[in-house]
Amino acid sequence: STHDGNDLFSIEERFVFNVVDDVDPIVSVTQELPQYLAINSTYTFPVAQGFDNATQNCEYYVIISRPDGMREAVVNNQYTFTKKGLYTVSYYAMDEYMNVAQQTYYIWVE
Numbered sequence: 001s002t003h004d005g006n007d008l009f010s011i012e013e014r015f016v017f018n019v020v021d022d023v024d025p026i027v028s029v030t031q032e033l034p035q036y037l038a039i040n041s042t043y044t045f046p047v048a049q050g051f052d053n054a055t056q057n058c059e060y061y062v063i064i065s066r067p068d069g070m071r072e073a074v075v076n077n078q079y080t081f082t083k084k085g086l087y088t089v090s091y092y093a094m095d096e097y098m099n100v101a102q103q104t105y106y107i108w109v110e
Contacts, residue, residue, distance in 0.1 A: 025052035050093025
């Protein structure tokens with residue numbers, strides 16, 4: 001038969017599209033982050049840019065891992081450091097095919 005089981009498409013009219021993008025995007029932060037900050041200080045994070053071969057400009061996210069292990073998203077590029085210890089700051093960029101790039105920084109708060 002030259003038709004599919006539902007008689008919707010002839011065999012010649014069926015197409016399979018398989019897009020494979022396994023190239024990770026690149027996340028680039030516009031300036032260096034500080035290595036040390038005072039407790040209860042509010043810091044404005046620098047802007048980043050995410051680039052990808054397929055998606056072109058990717059959205060990016062900034063995630064903070066606090067000294068107590070809790071993770072928080074940075075909102076409006078600002079964050080207040082309320083606990084003493086080592087914070088891990090990660091910038092993530094993701095393309096439309098779910099490939100992820102990460103740039104990580106460490107800030108000590110006293």
